[in-house]
Amino acid sequence: MRFLAIAAIAVIGLSFLGWLTFANSEESASMTIDKTEVKQDTQEAVEETQEAINSAKKETQEAYENVKEEGQEVLDSTEKALKDAKEETKETFNDVKEDFSSEEESDKSSPKVKETSNSNS
Numbered sequence: 105m106r107f108l109a110i111a112a113i114a115v116i117g118l119s120f121l122g123w124l125t126f127a128n129s130e131e132s133a134s135m136t137i138d139k140t141e142v143k144q145d146t147q148e149a150v151e152e153t154q155e156a157i158n159s160a161k162k163e164t165q166e167a168y169e170n171v172k173e174e175g176q177e178v179l180d181s182t183e184k185a186l187k188d189a190k191e192e193t194k195e196t197f198n199d200v201k202e203d204f205s206s207e208e209e210s211d212k213s214s215p216k217v218k219e220t221s222n223s224n225s
Contacts, residue, residue, distance in 0.1 A: 123138055125138065
């Protein structure tokens with residue numbers, strides 16, 4: 105039953121497309137498949153599919169190029185930020201080193217005071 109329903113829907117669909125025509129006379133009934141119409145419709149479908157594929161390919165290529173450019177910009181920006189951070193870290197390290205060195209020198213040059221405690225015995 106399901107097969108008959110599917111077959112009927114297919115026949116009706118093909119008739120609406122113009123691929124099948126029916127003729128009925130007193131002496132005979134016939135069903136004709138218009139091969140030229142089928143061939144033309146198939147060719148149009150192939151061409152439209154090819155155009156859609158080419159369009160999708162072009163859009164994908166453009167999107168890839170945009171992402172590639174943006175990625176390179178992010179990479180360049182990150183490299184610059186890392187270089188800047190490296191320089192800042194060096195400067196901070198040198199400042200701390202100088203401060204530490206100057207504190208050591210001032211400790212060496214200043215007299216040391218010893219604390220003594222008086223104990224009551």
